[in-house]
Amino acid sequence: MTAPHRSPARWAVALTAMMLSAITLADDANVLRYPAAHEAAAQPLEIHGALDNELMAPLLADFHARYPEIELIYRNLTTLALYRRFLAEDEASADVVMSSAMPWQYQLANRGHARALTTSAAQQWPQVSRWRHELFGFTFEPVVIVYRRDALEGATPPDSHEALLSLLTHERQRLKGRVVTYDPWRSGAGYTYATEDAHMSPRYWELVAALGGVEAALADTTGEMLDGLADGRYAVGYNLLGSYARDFVADHPQLEMVIPNDYALVTQRLVLIPKRARHPETAERFVDYLLSRQGQRVIRDKTPLGAVHTALDGEGTARDLRQTLGDALHPIAIDPSLLATLDTLKRHSLLDRWQREYTRLSDSGP
Amino acid sequence: MSPPVNSPSLYRRLLVWLLVPMLALGTLMLIQAYLASRDTADRAFDRLLESASLSIAEQVKRQQGQLWMDLPPAALKMLASNAEERVFYALYDAHDNFISGNAELPRIDDGQGNMRFANIEWHDMALRLGVRRSLLEGWRDRQPFEVRVAHTREGRAALTQALFQGSMLRLIAMALLAIGVVLLGVRMALMPLTQLRRAIRARDPRTLAPLDLTLPRELAELRETLNELLARMRRVRANQERFIGDASHQLRTPLAGLSARAELALRQDDPRAWHDALGVMRGSADKTARLASQLLSLTRLNNPESMPEARDIDLCDIARQAIRDALTSCHRAGIDLGVETPSHAVIQHAVEWQLAEALANLIDNACRYGASRITVRVGEAPTRLEVEDDGPGIPEAQRLLVLRPFHRGIEGGQGSGLGLAIVDGIARAHAARLTLAPAQPNAEPPGLRVRLHFTEEPTP
Numbered sequence: 001m002t003a004p005h006r007s008p009a010r011w012a013v014a015l016t017a018m019m020l021s022a023i024t025l026a027d028d029a030n031v032l033r034y035p036a037a038h039e040a041a042a043q044p045l046e047i048h049g050a051l052d053n054e055l056m057a058p059l060l061a062d063f064h065a066r067y068p069e070i071e072l073i074y075r076n077l078t079t080l081a082l083y084r085r086f087l088a089e090d091e092a093s094a095d096v097v098m099s100s101a102m103p104w105q106y107q108l109a110n111r112g113h114a115r116a117l118t119t120s121a122a123q124q125w126p127q128v129s130r131w132r133h134e135l136f137g138f139t140f141e142p143v144v145i146v147y148r149r150d151a152l153e154g155a156t157p158p159d160s161h162e163a164l165l166s167l168l169t170h171e172r173q174r175l176k177g178r179v180v181t182y183d184p185w186r187s188g189a190g191y192t193y194a195t196e197d198a199h200m201s202p203r204y205w206e207l208v209a210a211l212g213g214v215e216a217a218l219a220d221t222t223g224e225m226l227d228g229l230a231d232g233r234y235a236v237g238y239n240l241l242g243s244y245a246r247d248f249v250a251d252h253p254q255l256e257m258v259i260p261n262d263y264a265l266v267t268q269r270l271v272l273i274p275k276r277a278r279h280p281e282t283a284e285r286f287v288d289y290l291l292s293r294q295g296q297r298v299i300r301d302k303t304p305l306g307a308v309h310t311a312l313d314g315e316g317t318a319r320d321l322r323q324t325l326g327d328a329l330h331p332i333a334i335d336p337s338l339l340a341t342l343d344t345l346k347r348h349s350l351l352d353r354w355q356r357e358y359t360r361l362s363d364s365g366p
Numbered sequence: 367m368s369p370p371v372n373s374p375s376l377y378r379r380l381l382v383w384l385l386v387p388m389l390a391l392g393t394l395m396l397i398q399a400y401l402a403s404r405d406t407a408d409r410a411f412d413r414l415l416e417s418a419s420l421s422i423a424e425q426v427k428r429q430q431g432q433l434w435m436d437l438p439p440a441a442l443k444m445l446a447s448n449a450e451e452r453v454f455y456a457l458y459d460a461h462d463n464f465i466s467g468n469a470e471l472p473r474i475d476d477g478q479g480n481m482r483f484a485n486i487e488w489h490d491m492a493l494r495l496g497v498r499r500s501l502l503e504g505w506r507d508r509q510p511f512e513v514r515v516a517h518t519r520e521g522r523a524a525l526t527q528a529l530f531q532g533s534m535l536r537l538i539a540m541a542l543l544a545i546g547v548v549l550l551g552v553r554m555a556l557m558p559l560t561q562l563r564r565a566i567r568a569r570d571p572r573t574l575a576p577l578d579l580t581l582p583r584e585l586a587e588l589r590e591t592l593n594e595l596l597a598r599m600r601r602v603r604a605n606q607e608r609f610i611g612d613a614s615h616q617l618r619t620p621l622a623g624l625s626a627r628a629e630l631a632l633r634q635d636d637p638r639a640w641h642d643a644l645g646v647m648r649g650s651a652d653k654t655a656r657l658a659s660q661l662l663s664l665t666r667l668n669n670p671e672s673m674p675e676a677r678d679i680d681l682c683d684i685a686r687q688a689i690r691d692a693l694t695s696c697h698r699a700g701i702d703l704g705v706e707t708p709s710h711a712v713i714q715h716a717v718e719w720q721l722a723e724a725l726a727n728l729i730d731n732a733c734r735y736g737a738s739r740i741t742v743r744v745g746e747a748p749t750r751l752e753v754e755d756d757g758p759g760i761p762e763a764q765r766l767l768v769l770r771p772f773h774r775g776i777e778g779g780q781g782s783g784l785g786l787a788i789v790d791g792i793a794r795a796h797a798a799r800l801t802l803a804p805a806q807p808n809a810e811p812p813g814l815r816v817r818l819h820f821t822e823e824p825t826p
Contacts, residue, residue: 107468110452110453110454110468111452111469111489112452112489112490112491131450132450199439335442335443335446336439336442336443336445336446336453337439337440337442337443339439339442339453339455339468340437340438340439340442341439342468343435343437343466343467343468344466345434345435345436345437345457345465345466346435346436346437346466349434349436
């Protein structure tokens, strides 16, 4: 698939379409309900999250087991739908909002829409994973490279950005059309990773050019990329969300997951309690649970999301990743530079550049 | 006499006057320190707004006929500082149209220069807004635009607090030091006073020697005044001693005379001689008794502690009573004694017995010094008492001297030399003026008119 040349106007149309589809998606199939043990004394709690139900379910179940008096509703929305819904004043506000779209969550908190949480768990939460006690990163998910073993016979496996670049350059013919990465236009996550990558090193643009050189396919979600890798359409996937890839790769032995060892982006799901929350007490109890050792242990043991809590170690914790990767680990900072990624002009600049670099080799190539 | 009510001690007075203004000054300084801290914090953080807006402005360019900007993330990080502040930015074109940003920030109309600052309330948040006016540098057009940046004030508040706490601690330390210095200073400054007190207390109560003490100028005046007082007291004591000496001398002479006369009479056997001697002795004893009583009145008059009760009395009554008292003795001596009083009462606030004593003395004096006619007169406007005689009078040079005790106008006279001194004392006790003048200046003998003016001559 060749990336079409897009103008900002066309991009805006695409965005609107995406938003519309996101809102219609919010049907009852995406709602999890946990009724209270005693109907009479029920304390309601409504959580809106951009997190698949099956990832959320173990956490919610454990929370519900601990606090059976809370009547829990979890509504799974896309990141953009979540954001739009939040800003729509007439919508009844959720009590807790969780999303992997870090810039949007940051924007909400920056505008003063979030309530500060001052429980002891929140106070002790690591500085790099929070902002002002209003916004907490409760997962730790590296961005990874996944490749098929059989497709890369004889080549050096891409265990770093450097190695990936040289692989794409040297095996250009062999890999043509068989590389997949996020579409930075259509996917918020893809755009965020592109921004961070570009910020990490100017050589990222060489990588984009090389991706263009192999006519890399552009996908909207990690799931789409994983499916393509599993059925053999793609040989290499770049910038996949590690939390989804880990379990998938474990089920598919022909796939290999690599956390790049020169630098690995780490994305965090950010949770906040809106100021307009109708049930702030239960909301605080839930977020406190998310940040507590128990909640984090469930995240480590029953989900691939990665626990942040500093007291936890072993596989599936931030501590474990830090020990193996050290300085190469690069969590996306929860700071105002996230706002820069939301800037419309900035977005245009970056995507224009992306477009130029992506088409550079194919235009001038043989 | 009750002791005077003590006013607050000098020490306390000085402390109050030094410490209260110091406290007020300290409060002012604290307020000033707070304002200065706030200003400093604002200036420091305004630099951040300035540099952030500058780095954004540098990224603004013109592209496809529109303002274009590649927002540098570092600029926003700069604004957040480490206090995790909320940051806002916006790019506006020359016509105040929003181009890009994460918030629609207001403009600042007042102010000078390219960079303007203001504190604003925005969506329930207290923000510091910085607006940079800049020009797009181009080959052809130089389009103006505005970069507006804002952040919450937590970092400023924290810095203000930190700076203020620092100044407050320093101020408190300085205040404690100043209080210590004031306490010490006041104590040191009052030290000479303590020295003076000790020096006075340590003195032998009988000595009236001047104080010899090195003192600061203000207290040296006090010392001089004290020394003057002491000098006066020395003079008074010398006077008293002389008076006592004179008095005992005066008493000794008639007593020695009595003794000699008695001895002489005892050597004789003639009862007639005894009789004569007893007659002389009685006269002598009378004189001595009179002298003693005069000495007593003089002492009473000179005693500043005695405060005889004055009341309103009629001077005419006094004059008539004096005439009655002296009439017998004058009649015996063949002296014409008269009184001239107005027909109505002349009231004067005075001590009755003293005035009677004065008149008695004056009449007695006139008798003794050879007057043949004595007139006691009461006058009005001014209120006065006078005694006039036709005796030899007193030469002008003697008139002041006769007022001194034991001075006799005529050597060898019969008086004790106390009469006029007593009159003078009484006059002074009544704040009256005593004048001695010849009764008839042109006659011979001129006579004497002694006058007590209780009030001044009314001015015509």
